[in-house]
Amino acid sequence: MPREPIFGELYFLLEYRDAPLRLQYSSDETFRLPPNLFVIGTMNTADRSIALLDAALRRRFSFVELSPSATPVEGLLGRWLDRHGLDPEPAILLDTLNVMLIEADGDVDLAIGPSYFMSQNGDPPDLERIWRHDLFPLLGERFQGSGRDVVADFGLDRVQAEAARRADAGPQAPAPTLSEA
Numbered sequence: 001m002p003r004e005p006i007f008g009e010l011y012f013l014l015e016y017r018d019a020p021l022r023l024q025y026s027s028d029e030t031f032r033l034p035p036n037l038f039v040i041g042t043m044n045t046a047d048r049s050i051a052l053l054d055a056a057l058r059r060r061f062s063f064v065e066l067s068p069s070a071t072p073v074e075g076l077l078g079r080w081l082d083r084h085g086l087d088p089e090p091a092i093l094l095d096t097l098n099v100m101l102i103e104a105d106g107d108v109d110l111a112i113g114p115s116y117f118m119s120q121n122g123d124p125p126d127l128e129r130i131w132r133h134d135l136f137p138l139l140g141e142r143f144q145g146s147g148r149d150v151v152a153d154f155g156l157d158r159v160q161a162e163a164a165r166r167a168d169a170g171p172q173a174p175a176p177t178l179s180e181a
Helices: 007-015 048-060 074-082 089-107 127-142 150-155 156-168
Strands: 022-023 028-032
Touching: 007 022, 028 089, 074 089, 089 127, 089 150, 127 150, 127 156, 150 156
Parallel strands: none
Antiparallel strands: 022 028
């Protein structure tokens, strides 16, 4: 039985699947990946420090973008809340927050996805906790050095007020969707 490959060998084998490889620490045996092995990875492209790794990976593998403004992620939180019989407010707030963020700096690639608001057991999201422990640190990094007060500009109360304002504007002035912002 061959030993486990190290990352460099695994990386090679992922690109050249049909090539057997002699492992560095087990040179008397060859190793190859089984044909039914599929690797699914995620990468947050908002982190610009991984640009070189990103380019190396993109040359070798297929990528599927999962953006909050495109299928299948667009509207996912609303569907999940509905399926669990929960209040749709978190989906409305997330959409409003993303529009506000894009209006603030124009970067659609930094839209916030729905996973912060979804739990394994279908419990309603704790909005105060999510804003305090997940979103404020994320937004603090996003606007670091900008002089922007993320708590004042993007706090839960502020986003709720903006969502209400947009809802009160009615159908004659609909809130822009994430893809339109």
